[in-house]
Amino acid sequence: MALLSVIRRWAFREGMPIREISRRTGLSRNTIRKYLRSDEKEPLYRVPERPSKLDPFAAKLSGWLKTEASRSRKQRRTARQMHTDLACLIHEGSGSVVASVA
Secondary structure, X not given: OXXXXXXXXXXXXXXXXXXXXXXXXOOOHHHHHHHHHOOXXXXXXXXXXXXXXXXXXXXXXXXXXXXXHHOOHHHOOOHHHHHHHHHHHHOOOOHHHHHHHO
């Protein structure tokens, strides 16, 4: 449930004091007063799109998963084995760091 609607329900229907709402939500009393006085909706925060480290390897990963899905259960690679192979692709430095990850 949206936080703004919870705050309004506690204040208007249940008659809960602003100080108690502040304690339960962790918001300041001034913020709660502002929400109760305004007619605004739930505040929207945009999350900026960030590239993943796995984006360059997405095609390789999907290919691995397709080939593993067609194999029998005993013949499939484990997630740890795929992680090790992926770590070798990503890390181009010394092998000791890759060996410590697996």
